[in-house]
Amino acid sequence: MPPGSVMTFGPHACSSAAGFEHEWLVTDGTGGYATGTVAGLRTRRYHGLLVTPQRHLALAALDPVVTLPGGAVVRLAVHEWASGAIDPAGHHHLEHFELADGVPRWRWRIGEVVLERELAMTHGRNSVAVVHRLVAAPAGVSVELSLTALCTWRHADAERDRTSGPPAVAVVPGGFTVDGAYQVNGPDFRPIGEWYLDAYAREEAARGLSPVEDLWAAGTFQATLVAGGTVSVSAFSGDLDSPPPAAPVVVADARRRARKLLRTAATAGARDGVDKALALAADTFIVTSPDGSPSVVAGYPWFGTYLRDTMTAYEGLFLATGRSEEGARLLRAHRDLPTRMRAGALHDADGPLWFVHAAERHIARTGDTDLATELLPVLEGVIAAYTKGTSDGVRVDPADGLLLIDADESGLTWMNARLPRGPITPRDGKPVELNALWANALGAVGALRERCGRDASVVHARRDAVKAQVVKRFRAPDGWFFDVVDAQPAAYPKGGGSVHDDAVLRPNQLLAFSLPYAPAADEAHLRSRVLDAVGSALLTPLGLRSLAPAEYGYHGAHRGGVVPRDAAYHQGTVWAWWLGPYVEARLAAGLPVDGLLAAVEAHLTESGLGSVSEIAEGDAPHRPTGAPFSARSVAAVLHARAVIRENRKLQTASSGKNEKMKLARDAAPRKRRNALR
Template structure:
């Protein structure tokens, strides 16, 4: 199945267990969402038709039952139970699934009768529309369609069962009902039921070592008699329960129009082919608007929130590669208080502010927005000053060499931040290589912006040159690559040790020293080549770069099991897709081929989170994708890397054309001289 703005599956996938592995997602632009599987089975505790921005699961499912003219009933839903039974098995009637312009569509066939479902959300409001239509039937035939609303009201990370009070269902004026006063479900001819569906089973939660069983409350049914092309629509929403959203069919049409507008905007920024289109819509899922009107980024669905590091790491891909410049500028302005926050409180993040500096400089470089440069320059200088004096997280520029040091990585301050009760899985006390690559890059970025604003940048440039020299000097390891840490504390060593070390463990973090715009090791081509050879031979997988080389102590090639097992493997061998961005940029800088680096990832768009990119994959073959199936950093990295590859290809074409013209000119010169002699 080729990825693109339209993705389809036929009965072989829809009607089998394969359909349980492909997930769809629609979002509302505020942080709320609806998600599930192609075949309709709820395999995660997070699957449902309405999840609120504060991550509460509301409407879990609408189970369709069709009554044919002869009186036979056919159940089109599919559920798995703690007993192991899959009943009903309505996916056996599912002949087609399509994801087009961000709207998922299912078609069930019962002989000559075909029922269609579409799901969309109102952008800017936590509201979902579910439209059912009779799209094919013999002439004059009508069918009865009933939808059983399975409800709950719980934290999306937990469960609710019959040991609690049933959800409080109250009839709503004008039709439908409310649940626990928190959300409303509306549709035609509602008939209350009021009973528990016991022991619903979520197989993905079992695989993650979590409780996979919950009970769902059947609140009642919506019903209608459908002739050809007639619909039965249900809407559900939270917030102002009296404010009825637009008609469901209108919501679907508006969603499609909005998706096409996003694609037109992105096309002006260079995103034009089918893969780009899918990624542009995936990026849109991650961009949300907060209640105060400022943009933000959801790090991943279905369980992540918003974090500074993820937001700014993803900034180039999400906002610049898609042409969303105005939103991006508003997001950057919203972080103007970052220096004060760094001084006043713990961010739990040692490099997010440096990614913010990178994002701001890249935005100005891409858009030429000098007004924004002048506005943000004091903020960026404040970030530099905060690191110089020392942040509340214990990150400070060492006065002896100018490098940034993490005094005590007790809570996981770098992006390798997995924690167990005993502390970080990968403690990185000392001077991490990627932190100092970002530090040198931030100094270069501030210097460039000072020059752009007509201000003297000599002091900043001088400081960057000193840091750059120290990075090359201090981090060059005897093995032919860069140390992952210098001045590492003993706690960073799983085998112990009583003195400060330089840690030569082979990880991908060093890529930032070669890939960033003001990379500190950019002028070391031989070192860069050695590093890329080592990384290419040991860390590169089809779906990202391993976080640790397989030959290193503590390598975990699988990411499975309970919380402890998965968190232990998270940065100890698991492959991260977002690292493909720095890898592509480093290869381009080295003049190495990049055209095939993203081939597997582009195919992956149709494998797990449809149209999107997974957070991580297992380090061992076959590199099964895992983690969040819809990841902002991964989507952004692929968008940005594809843009970089296109720009590099264009540059090479222009260069080869110029070379060819020079060659033709040289060949023509002797002929001109001979003609002149005649």
């Protein structure tokens, strides 16, 4: 099944345990979402039909029950319980699942009776619409459809059980409210008011977290359907006095919006089904903040918004999908970044440098000189903040001009997993990717000064000095770059109590070769050795390992409780987002990239449907893990595909030019011979 804007699963994938592993996601553009599995089983505490932007789980499930004319009752839901029982097992009647234009559709068959469900969210409003349609039934036959609303009201990271008391359910015209926080509307509501005890989420058990909760059966919605008949349920939070549009309208609007997004992406170069799927995936992460500006959710179902993730993903999410106007608004929303760097801790050493990179790439791609003029002082303010020293303790070392992270147990780089005793991968000192980004930021600011008609000689000279120091200081005897130089003894106790250089093999050094103003771009021999080392030890089908298997402390698995998973997070676990820098570094070296993305493109149908997982295990078969929907991962594949297309265009243009020159050379002797005649 090729990935694309339409993905389908047949009866085996739907009705077997395989259907418990594929997850779907629908978002509302404000940070709220609905998510679950193809088969319908809630395997995570986060699965539900309505989750608010504040990440509170509201409507957990809507269980359909069909009563046939002869009185037979067929339950189409599927739940797992702490006893190990799966009951009901309605997925055995599920013959088809489809994700088309971002809208999931399920189809159950009970003999000649076929029931479909579609689900969509109102863009810009935390509300979900669920539409049921009786697709087929014997002539003259009607069936009864009952929909049981299983509710809760808790933070998505927690559980709620009967000991806290039942939610406060109030019957209102058209449906009911829960704890005054959200409302569920549908036809002929009949209250129940009882606990469904010990609902079990197997993925939480696998993550070493509490897997059991109790759900409140608030009541049922009832309808009698004949073939072609529909029944709809809506759930929404926020202003309960202002209900959302009718559910069928919400579904139709969601499809229209998805097709519009695909047309926009096509103008930016999207061509095939993979491009379409990724463009729709990108949209799930782009949300509108309370102040009206765009922001980026780092991943679903448990991440929030972070500067580093947003700016690392910027090119893929906004530029590769034709959403540069939204991107410009997002960049403008960070105009106070230099102030924040000096006034309060960001807990982020490199996010501001990724911001400089995103701004320069946006302006280079769009030619927006007005934005360049507006943001140049901000970018120069970022450079000044690093020069003076940030509140996080990141500063320029006057001895060599490189960026230094003071030893403060904070874990400020992207490898920021930590335990109570401190960071798991402490990288205080001078990390290679931080200084590659530093050199790139200086180059970017110099380029923008020139674009704005201002003298750039001073910043270019500073960039050249940093570039030379990066090549000098980070070149390691092993043939690749040190991961950290001047590593602090407090962070590296095995370093003999003195500052030392760490030659551990990680993917971080790729930024020294892949960025637009990469400090080691001219070091062809060194780049070749680095790419050989990285490709042989770190490259996997789903991304790059964060640590080579031969290195001390390598973890090939990412599973178990919080501590073992965090310990493995940056110690061998595969990260898909590093595919972007790897592809760019290979293209810069003139090396082939054919097939590099084939596996991660096929992965679009494996875990988070239409999306790319955050991480995978370092050891084969590289089981996807972490968040099944990751902004940086999706953005990296989008961007990598875009730069590969652009490279092919350049090669084709160059080949055509060379062919014309060859034809001209071949024609010259004939012209001379004709002249002699």
